[in-house]
Amino acid sequence: MFPATRMRRLRRSQTLRRLVRETRLSVDNLVYPLFVCPGRGVRDPIDSMPGNFRMSVDRLVEECREALDLGIPGVILFGIPEAKDATGSTSWAEKGIVQQAVRAIKERLPDLLVITDVCLCEYTSHGHCGVIRDGAVDNDATLPLLARQALSHAQAGADLVAPSDMMDGRVARIREALDGGGFQEVAIMSYAAKYASAFYGPFREAAGSAPEFGDRRGYQMDPPNVAEALREVRLDIEEGADIVMVKPALAYLDVIYRVKTTFGLPVAAYNVSGEFACIKAAAERGWLDEQRIVEEVLLSIRRAGADIILTYFAKQAARLLGRGGP
Ligand code: PBG
DSSP: OOOOOHHHHHTSSHHHHHHTOSOOOOGGGEEEEEEEOSSSSOEEEOTTSTTOEEEOHHHHHHHHHHHHHTTOOEEEEEEOOSOOBTTOGGGGOTTOHHHHHHHHHHHHOTTSEEEEEEOSTTTBTTOOSSOEETTEEOHHHHHHHHHHHHHHHHHHTOSEEEEOSOOTTHHHHHHHHHHHTTOTTOEEEEEEEEBOOGGGHHHHHHHTOOOSSSOSTTTSBOTTOSHHHHHHHHHHHHHTOSEEEEESSGGGHHHHHHHHHHHOSOEEEEEOHHHHHHHHHHHHTTSSOHHHHHHHHHHHHHHHTOSEEEETTHHHHHHHHHTTOO
16 A cells, blocks of 8 residues: 555645645635726626626726625726727826726725726727837837826725836836826736737627727737747836736746736736636536636636736635635
8 A cells, every 4th residue: 555645634624725725715805807998877787898888987886895894805997998999098188988987986986996998999999908109000100109007097096006007217207197196005916917819709899899900919919939028027016017917828837927026016807808717608608617627727826926807707606715715
């Protein structure tokens, strides 16, 4: 008989397994992404993201209350504006859709952390993350617009701003604008290593932000590269990022690991729309056990080194964890 190993002894019961677990997933790790649109009483389902909705501010506040009651510490907001134009000017309007949403949430639920996504693609008529000059995105001309947008989010009461555009130099410009406006305390969570990924498909449908021409490969990262990701992250940290993000999560767990071990800063990982949709679609067909997959996937992101997980599974995971966890 092979003598019992330590490993075998420690796996004997659920309680013992819980005691020696190396990685813990908690509701404290979760951020819930939400889409806000104009109107009242709107709760418009997003077909490719079952259980997710485009919500008007009133319904959004209800959703936020539910998230807070489940113990979820924060939400990240994406705006679906009434009108779009070439420069995405509604993105920094004082009464813009995200600005209204932030005010409403902070007024009623001051304890919920509100993070805003800072980017132009949801607000530009062409769907690119920056302004276009001579058929291409103009990095430098985009920077002041992003800074203006971030400042308007801070003025509305955002706790953190999260630039997702991938323009070079935007973190420094945003930091400068926030400090200049008296918002030294507002943190920047930068989408530092954001890959040009096919996993954003459902999000672009939800936000109507698919580019009208070309793609985002000129500013988002090339999937085979990891040294480049570390360079991108380093630059964002030097420019003042407080939290750095890797996106998507599952196909880039090695990148999360490298970023965490190299820099030690808080790392966020975005479990994006396409990752969510894959699991939902397979579960609908009865091909996967959804609850178990959700736990396993979120744990894998934690194990890779992420401190914060942005996920459309946030409410589901919070309920699961509330029952004693995986
Ligand atoms: C905006 C933005 C995108 C996502 C987050 N912020 C889309 C994109 O880059 O095309 C994707 C999130 C998801 O897929 O869940 N730039």
